[in-house]
Amino acid sequence: MHAHARHDAVSYTERVAFVVDLAAHLHAYGTTAQRLEGAIVAVSRRLGLDCEPWVNPTGMILAFSDPRRAPGETETTRVIRLGGGDTNLYKLCEADRIAEDVLAGRMQVAEGRQALRALQRVAGRRGRLMQVLGFALASAAVAGLLRLPWLDIGTAAAIGLVIGLLALVVQSKPQLGEAFEAICGLVAGAMTIAVSVWIGPLNLNTVIIASLIVLLPGMALTNAMNELTSHHLVSGTARFAGALTTILKLTIGTAIALGLASLLGIEPQVRALRPQPDWVMWAALALGAFAFAVLFRAHRRDYPLVMVAAASGYLISRYGGEWFGPQAGLFLAALLTTAAGNLYGRWFNRPGALIRLPGLIMLVPGSVALRGVITLVQAQDLGAGQEAALAALNTLMALLAGLLFGNLLAGARRNL
Numbered sequence: 001m002h003a004h005a006r007h008d009a010v011s012y013t014e015r016v017a018f019v020v021d022l023a024a025h026l027h028a029y030g031t032t033a034q035r036l037e038g039a040i041v042a043v044s045r046r047l048g049l050d051c052e053p054w055v056n057p058t059g060m061i062l063a064f065s066d067p068r069r070a071p072g073e074t075e076t077t078r079v080i081r082l083g084g085g086d087t088n089l090y091k092l093c094e095a096d097r098i099a100e101d102v103l104a105g106r107m108q109v110a111e112g113r114q115a116l117r118a119l120q121r122v123a124g125r126r127g128r129l130m131q132v133l134g135f136a137l138a139s140a141a142v143a144g145l146l147r148l149p150w151l152d153i154g155t156a157a158a159i160g161l162v163i164g165l166l167a168l169v170v171q172s173k174p175q176l177g178e179a180f181e182a183i184c185g186l187v188a189g190a191m192t193i194a195v196s197v198w199i200g201p202l203n204l205n206t207v208i209i210a211s212l213i214v215l216l217p218g219m220a221l222t223n224a225m226n227e228l229t230s231h232h233l234v235s236g237t238a239r240f241a242g243a244l245t246t247i248l249k250l251t252i253g254t255a256i257a258l259g260l261a262s263l264l265g266i267e268p269q270v271r272a273l274r275p276q277p278d279w280v281m282w283a284a285l286a287l288g289a290f291a292f293a294v295l296f297r298a299h300r301r302d303y304p305l306v307m308v309a310a311a312s313g314y315l316i317s318r319y320g321g322e323w324f325g326p327q328a329g330l331f332l333a334a335l336l337t338t339a340a341g342n343l344y345g346r347w348f349n350r351p352g353a354l355i356r357l358p359g360l361i362m363l364v365p366g367s368v369a370l371r372g373v374i375t376l377v378q379a380q381d382l383g384a385g386q387e388a389a390l391a392a393l394n395t396l397m398a399l400l401a402g403l404l405f406g407n408l409l410a411g412a413r414r415n416l
Contacts, residue, residue, distance in 0.1 A: 134294035135164030144284025159211035185253020201269035218364025313359035334402020
């Protein structure tokens with residue numbers, strides 16, 4: 001291979017360091033275990049290295065050797081401890097472009113490492129404000145998609161805004177990180193109860209779920225099942241446990257708010273009403289697609305692509321659901337989104353995640369799972385949460401089937 005000859009001149013340690021840096025960046029931008037391991041192995045091979053990676057959601061072990069040297073001469077093992085990844089489509093695309101440039105010889109390995117380091121800079125004030133706005137818009141959009149009354153939509157947006165600001169505070173005060181979801185659940189519950197008592201009745205649980213939508217680990221649950229089915233058992237189990245813990249923390253916060261209200265004798269005013277016309281749902285869909293483009297930190301030139309992917313995933317599942325049944329609609333959406341992401345990756349030599357992640361985000365089962373646990377805690381009766389738990393399981397199975405068959409229908413390019 002020409003790449004081997006070209007990279008021979010670069011020292012073994014430099015090549016190893018580049019692969020380690022690249023792996024750490026891809027992990028930080030929310031890549032699943034099987035895709036990350038596949039990408040590491042492919043890049044290592046093209047740099048003339050043998051690499052055996054072992055990846056989990058909070059770290060990885062990379063064992064390197066040089067196949068052209070005697071066994072035992074060049075074994076290097078790196079153990080890297082990492083925080084949980086956070087989706088950043090712009091940086092994922094940049095890391096992927098840098099890897100391509102290094103492998104094609106357009107960039108030296110040392111330059112590639114420097115370019116990767118440059119990606120570590122923290123977002124500026126505008127970027128942080130956009131993230132806060134993204135939280136508010138996503139909450140309002142989900143409330144709109146559920147056809148909730150205007151007061152409910154406004155309440156969800158206000159809570160989303162407060163949660164976005166709390167997320168900013170947590171970045172500068174990491175000690176709050178462990179309790180972050182519980183605090184957000186408490187804030188969402190308290191604000192919803194306050195509005196329902198002093199301003200007007202609300203669809204209480206639905207508003208709480210819409211306002212917490214960005215924190216729900218639906219994508220993590222889907223990724224966990226995806227990893228388990230591809231035999232990444234440790235990573236899948238860890239991710240699944242992490243997702244369940246997030247749901248529990250959100251529920252704990254909400255339960256505390258509801259418990260305090262009942263102790264103080266405050267009775268929230270609840271009504272079940274979904275009066276909105278069709279245009280509100282369409283406007284909410286456009287708003288939601290934009291919000292997720294912001295929250296996934298896509299580059300501005302990729303906004304149209306990300307928004308079309310998010311809206312398409314939702315519409316395919318909705319109309320497919322009307323024609324063939326809800327689970328079939330979800331399966332169809334996941335299948336077409338995954339296949340489209342993989343084909344886009346192959347044709348344009350960019351990460352298919354630009355289409356795959358936004359396309360799945362509005363389908364994931366996080367909100368159904370949270371509704372089940374909140375209902376369970378409120379009613380203190382296992383039967384009450386069973387229906388929602390079953391709905392979450394059905395959603396998860398339909399998405400997983402779509403992901404698996406989507407990858408069969410159109411294979412991914414170098415895993416990303």
